[in-house]
Amino acid sequence: MNNTMSDTSYHSVRDSKNWTQLQQLAEQPWSLAALFAQDETRTQRFSAQEGALYMDYSKQCINDTVRASLIDLAKTCQLSARIDELMQGAMVNTSEERAALHTALRLPATATLQVGEQNVVADVHHSLMQVERLSQRIRQGTWRGFSGKAITDVVNIGVGGSDLGPLMAATALDEWADTEIVVHFVSNMDGSQLDNLLKRLDAETTLFIISSKSFETVDTLSNAKTALSWLLATATLYAGTQESVLRRHFIGISANSEKMSAWGIHPEHQLQLWDWVGGRFSLWSAIGLAIAVRIGMTQFRELLAGAHSMDVHFANADFANNLPVLLGLLAVWNSTFLHIHAHTVLPYDGRLGYLPSYLTQLEMESNGKSVTHDGKQVDYDTCPILWGEVGSNAQHAFYQLLHQGTQHVSCDFIACVRHYSDEVKNASLQHQHELSLANCLAQSRVLAFGNAAIADTEVACDADKYKHYRGNQPSTTLLIDELTPHSLGALIALYEHKVYVMASIWDINPFDQWGVEMGKQMAETVYQALQQDSASAFDTSTNQLLAHIRQWS
Numbered sequence: 001m002n003n004t005m006s007d008t009s010y011h012s013v014r015d016s017k018n019w020t021q022l023q024q025l026a027e028q029p030w031s032l033a034a035l036f037a038q039d040e041t042r043t044q045r046f047s048a049q050e051g052a053l054y055m056d057y058s059k060q061c062i063n064d065t066v067r068a069s070l071i072d073l074a075k076t077c078q079l080s081a082r083i084d085e086l087m088q089g090a091m092v093n094t095s096e097e098r099a100a101l102h103t104a105l106r107l108p109a110t111a112t113l114q115v116g117e118q119n120v121v122a123d124v125h126h127s128l129m130q131v132e133r134l135s136q137r138i139r140q141g142t143w144r145g146f147s148g149k150a151i152t153d154v155v156n157i158g159v160g161g162s163d164l165g166p167l168m169a170a171t172a173l174d175e176w177a178d179t180e181i182v183v184h185f186v187s188n189m190d191g192s193q194l195d196n197l198l199k200r201l202d203a204e205t206t207l208f209i210i211s212s213k214s215f216e217t218v219d220t221l222s223n224a225k226t227a228l229s230w231l232l233a234t235a236t237l238y239a240g241t242q243e244s245v246l247r248r249h250f251i252g253i254s255a256n257s258e259k260m261s262a263w264g265i266h267p268e269h270q271l272q273l274w275d276w277v278g279g280r281f282s283l284w285s286a287i288g289l290a291i292a293v294r295i296g297m298t299q300f301r302e303l304l305a306g307a308h309s310m311d312v313h314f315a316n317a318d319f320a321n322n323l324p325v326l327l328g329l330l331a332v333w334n335s336t337f338l339h340i341h342a343h344t345v346l347p348y349d350g351r352l353g354y355l356p357s358y359l360t361q362l363e364m365e366s367n368g369k370s371v372t373h374d375g376k377q378v379d380y381d382t383c384p385i386l387w388g389e390v391g392s393n394a395q396h397a398f399y400q401l402l403h404q405g406t407q408h409v410s411c412d413f414i415a416c417v418r419h420y421s422d423e424v425k426n427a428s429l430q431h432q433h434e435l436s437l438a439n440c441l442a443q444s445r446v447l448a449f450g451n452a453a454i455a456d457t458e459v460a461c462d463a464d465k466y467k468h469y470r471g472n473q474p475s476t477t478l479l480i481d482e483l484t485p486h487s488l489g490a491l492i493a494l495y496e497h498k499v500y501v502m503a504s505i506w507d508i509n510p511f512d513q514w515g516v517e518m519g520k521q522m523a524e525t526v527y528q529a530l531q532q533d534s535a536s537a538f539d540t541s542t543n544q545l546l547a548h549i550r551q552w553s
Helices: 010-014 017-027 032-038 064-076 079-088 102-106 120-139 161-172 192-198 218-238 242-249 257-263 279-284 286-295 297-316 323-337 355-367 399-404 427-453 462-467 485-506 514-530 540-552
Strands: 047-050 053-056 153-157 182-186 206-211 250-254 270-272 342-347 385-388 410-418 475-482
Touching (some): 010 017, 047 297, 047 323, 064 079, 102 120, 102 297, 120 286, 153 218, 153 286, 161 182, 161 279, 182 286, 270 286, 297 323, 297 485, 323 342, 355 385, 427 475, 475 485
Parallel strands (some): 153 206, 206 250, 250 270
């Protein structure tokens, strides 16, 4: 097996005719209103579907020539080969010299994938069986705390992908929950989340999951240490020992078994990760234990199956109908060629409330890079600034800027076609769902066409200019037939692969995150200075801030 990335240099692509043509196309004036007026079949030609996901990208500032040129650019960048490398375990994470095999975490048991000495599929499914075993013990009430009572609350302690992934999925799929066990999530380093939570929980019936790939993350271990102290304060009343508390109230998930054991996690309660599982891609692994506890292993496997279905589509579909490829190429077009430096994700469904935060980490931590695979500084725009909010809330927050501000922003609208089932027969809820859908479609229409969206809203005079909607803000609308574990899995995998497409075109590594390391190192140095009542050898601003903190602490 080839263990290295394709050797196509981005700088050779930068000088290619595809790149030059796209630059020239970007310089022409783009009018969404004119594009739609000139072509009645535009929406049919600029839309695609895979399974439960329907994508309308006709409100993007593109035409047939742009789409063809973007696809040609993808071919010049050997995107097909890079997709194969990702799926087959090649060393796509070049700076850390390892694979990025999150797609292997959702392979069926019948698949085969050998990477070096590791039988990846066998190892993954062994880990899934451990997740199933532990989650069933918790769900069935056979897992008991130090006083003999069954577990009622599970707290996932993590940060980054070890928190956002399971939090986002568990929240989105909570209507699929079939247990009274409540799952909570804690990530803040300052302890405020944990402090508020512990005031409401019962130490006798609370189980903690420590999720940390390295098992060295200070945020996570600080919260875990506080949780242990809290448990011990009650356990001593029952003659409980630290060993019994650790065994009955903690599960560890990490790639570092030695660190877990040293902390006190019992070997039977350790779940394995691998170095090729990136944190922001890890919800498919044992990190998803909290999800499995809440919705059950059958539905967790459906989540995996949905992601795998998108993997298959990504690997095999023609680029012209390939949802992740199209979404990624559109992002490159907007950011690199049209110089649109902001992107917002707008789900019109409260269940997807954490999806924008999840995608913010996924995209900006992955593609917030300025150096190519061969170490050269880029001279083009890469990842835009990404943020988002539930659409109906965002309408009362930052839509003012989208409609009438000076910034160009690309948008993703996401909505579910069906929500409240016929069995519910709640006319009020169905009305609210339809109202949400109407707002989703209306907002994307006004963003695209401005005042022309409604015939009688033309600005009559200069005094009415504050009523002007300029339009021409590009957007893509993703409709999900119905939010299920399967369709959510496909949606998340769609965005994972979008990120990889963007990185492949830009020739950057989306699987490392060196940008956060120096801040962590400096924090340790500053922490040591904070403990000392003496002058510090930092810049004058940091020194003065430290002095102020010491004065008032």
